[in-house]
Amino acid sequence: MSTSDVTRPAPPSMFGAARRVFELSFGEMLWSRRTIFMALVVGGPVLLALIFRVVESLGMPAMRVNGVRVAGSSVFGVMIWMLYVRFIVPVLGVFYGTALMADEVEDKTITYLFTRPIPRGAVLLGKYLAYLACTSLVVLPSVMLTYFLVVPFSEVPGTFLSVVLDLGILGLGLAVYGALFAFVGARLKRPIVSGLIFAFGWEQLALALPGYLRKFTVAHYLQALVPHAMPSDGALSVIQGLFRQTPGASVALAWLAVFLLGFLWLAMRTVSRREYVLEQ
Amino acid sequence: MTSKTRYFVLTAFGILALGLTTGLVASLAGLPVAFSRAAGPDDLNYVPAQAVAVAYANVQEVMASELRQRLRRLEPDTADRDEFEAKTGVNIERDIDTVVAALLSGPQAGSDSSRPLVVVRGRFDQVRIEGLAREHGAAIEDYQGVRMIAHTGDGDKQTMALGFIEPGALALGSAEAVRGAIDAKRSGRNVLSNTELMRLVGDLNASNAWVVGRFDAMAGKAGLPDELQRRVPALSWFSAAGHLNGGITGTFKAEAKDDEAATNLRDMLRGVVAMAKLQAGDKPGMKAIVDSLQLGGEGKIVAVGFSVPAEMFDALEAMKPRVKGQRPADLR
Numbered sequence: 001m002s003t004s005d006v007t008r009p010a011p012p013s014m015f016g017a018a019r020r021v022f023e024l025s026f027g028e029m030l031w032s033r034r035t036i037f038m039a040l041v042v043g044g045p046v047l048l049a050l051i052f053r054v055v056e057s058l059g060m061p062a063m064r065v066n067g068v069r070v071a072g073s074s075v076f077g078v079m080i081w082m083l084y085v086r087f088i089v090p091v092l093g094v095f096y097g098t099a100l101m102a103d104e105v106e107d108k109t110i111t112y113l114f115t116r117p118i119p120r121g122a123v124l125l126g127k128y129l130a131y132l133a134c135t136s137l138v139v140l141p142s143v144m145l146t147y148f149l150v151v152p153f154s155e156v157p158g159t160f161l162s163v164v165l166d167l168g169i170l171g172l173g174l175a176v177y178g179a180l181f182a183f184v185g186a187r188l189k190r191p192i193v194s195g196l197i198f199a200f201g202w203e204q205l206a207l208a209l210p211g212y213l214r215k216f217t218v219a220h221y222l223q224a225l226v227p228h229a230m231p232s233d234g235a236l237s238v239i240q241g242l243f244r245q246t247p248g249a250s251v252a253l254a255w256l257a258v259f260l261l262g263f264l265w266l267a268m269r270t271v272s273r274r275e276y277v278l279e280q
Numbered sequence: 281m282t283s284k285t286r287y288f289v290l291t292a293f294g295i296l297a298l299g300l301t302t303g304l305v306a307s308l309a310g311l312p313v314a315f316s317r318a319a320g321p322d323d324l325n326y327v328p329a330q331a332v333a334v335a336y337a338n339v340q341e342v343m344a345s346e347l348r349q350r351l352r353r354l355e356p357d358t359a360d361r362d363e364f365e366a367k368t369g370v371n372i373e374r375d376i377d378t379v380v381a382a383l384l385s386g387p388q389a390g391s392d393s394s395r396p397l398v399v400v401r402g403r404f405d406q407v408r409i410e411g412l413a414r415e416h417g418a419a420i421e422d423y424q425g426v427r428m429i430a431h432t433g434d435g436d437k438q439t440m441a442l443g444f445i446e447p448g449a450l451a452l453g454s455a456e457a458v459r460g461a462i463d464a465k466r467s468g469r470n471v472l473s474n475t476e477l478m479r480l481v482g483d484l485n486a487s488n489a490w491v492v493g494r495f496d497a498m499a500g501k502a503g504l505p506d507e508l509q510r511r512v513p514a515l516s517w518f519s520a521a522g523h524l525n526g527g528i529t530g531t532f533k534a535e536a537k538d539d540e541a542a543t544n545l546r547d548m549l550r551g552v553v554a555m556a557k558l559q560a561g562d563k564p565g566m567k568a569i570v571d572s573l574q575l576g577g578e579g580k581i582v583a584v585g586f587s588v589p590a591e592m593f594d595a596l597e598a599m600k601p602r603v604k605g606q607r608p609a610d611l612r
Contacts, residue, residue: 074581144299
């Protein structure tokens with residue numbers, strides 16, 4: 001039998017390859033040290049909600065504003081804004097998104113991935129999907145637990161639609177921030193610092209400034225979709241609320257889709273073209 | 281995928297699926313009533329689902345409050361109350377525990393046929409009350425095993441009724457409303473399934489007197505002038521709650537139809553509070569009340585809290601002998 005008779009298996013397609021990388025990366029990502037950080041970040045709201053429930057069940061109002069007891073649904077709205085939309089989603093996007101390629105470079109394992117007969121872009125796509133599954137499976141159940149702990153059952157029918165919207169918005173936020181920071185991680189040398197500056201420096205500042213700068217942030221479009229009233233918890237929030245110009249839901253969704261697809265494409269393109277030099 | 285990962289994924293999906301299913305079923309089938317201890321007093325079971333306003337008073341707590349004891353000392357005489365007790369055998373202070381009142385919407389939307397309903401819990405002498413009713417021409421009837429006294433006065437549009445709905449509880453109101461109360465309890469189709477109203481009732485548990493209702497229905501009943509109704513920003517629901525002990529603390533909450541209407545109402549109330557503060561500048565009693573006014577709420581909710589301290593009633597008591605000797609003109 002000559003060598004020409006040996007039929008080599010065809011290399012997998014982009015999505016087939018991405019699926020294989022996803023399967024490999026998902027478990028790795030889920031049980032990494034970073035997950036401990038994620039569990040702490042996501043466990044915070046659940047713990048707060050549990051304390052709220054215990055205090056309320058003792059017959060004491062857990063939260064009062066100007067002497068008026070704050071209803072559970074309002075407390076949940078504040079938690080979605082302050083803990084999830086403003087902190088958890090961007091921070092997970094930064095820590096996981098920037099690490100998608102950076103970890104492989106740091107561990108010097110990127111060579112093994114790139115020598116496989118699969119498109120390089122599929123490596124990033126598979127890892128991105130693993131990130132999305134991993135973070136969604138931790139963040140979204142935590143939102144659900146927080147909701148049922150904070151909101152009394154009698155208020156569920158009136159508020160349930162908003163929690164379904166919250167789940168969708170947080171999933172979309174994780175996807176967009178993940179794509180953005182996957183690009184940052186693939187492109188820059190110290191991606192985590194740049195990511196933190198973008199999420200907690202640039203975005204906060206741009207939202208507080210009058211003018212069009214806010215249009216260059218993800219938060220501007222993501223926050224436009226949140227169904228709860230924006231809390232005024234500090235000077236920065238008050239200024240942001242003052243200059244807030246909320247785009248319509250369709251405009252916000254369209255821009256978030258553009259960011260998601262655009263940054264994901266840019267990230268895949270960068271990984272395909274860039275020569276990663278491993279430090280010895 | 282390792283088994284550890286598989287378990288994790290299943291658990292996460294399980295929490296999400298359980299939460300979504302529970303929420304969906306609760307929204308569509310009104311499960312909150314079945315699975316949670318409903319907010320508010322148990323007598324809400326007697327209030328039909330079409331109630332547009334519900335009020336509650338814990339009469340025993342109010343009567344036992346320090347404030348009530350003080351006011352009692354200021355009362356001139358109790359002749360009317362004594363006469364009522366002599367005829368019915370009911371001493372309002374001693375025999376009535378709680379009162380739940382409701383306004384039920386008429387059968388046709390927009391019609392002026394709202395029916396009042398009051399459910400009173402306490403200790404009653406049924407024989408004596410029936411005897412008194414018969415003396416005044418009332419008829420005794422039986423509805424679903426409940427003994428009812430019905431009476432139509434000369435020129436009255438509605439037949440008024442009193443039903444002994446259970447030992448220690450009676451329902452008063454239009455005959456239709458009392459029958460509705462009996463049906464509501466039996467069928468379980470009562471105000472507890474009105475999720476919008478019950479959401480507001482859930483926030484009032486610590487108060488010993490409260491009222492919750494649909495603003496448009498109540499504004500029509502209260503006879504507010506059209507001009508005022510037009511000027512008040514569009515409100516959907518309101519609630520007012522008070523707690524009496526040494527003093528009075530209370531909150532008034534209104535839910536506007538949208539955020540803009542709520543902001544307008546907050547601005548309007550801010551103006552009213554500022555004006556009241558100006559007016560109350562040299563009146564110490566008024567100043568204490570006005571200073572206690574607190575404006576709050578977020579989104580569609582507008583809330584006003586107030587507190588009348590016990591010291592304020594001390595001041596009123598101290599003023600009483602002086603007021604007695606003065607003509608009304610002297611007080612100005």
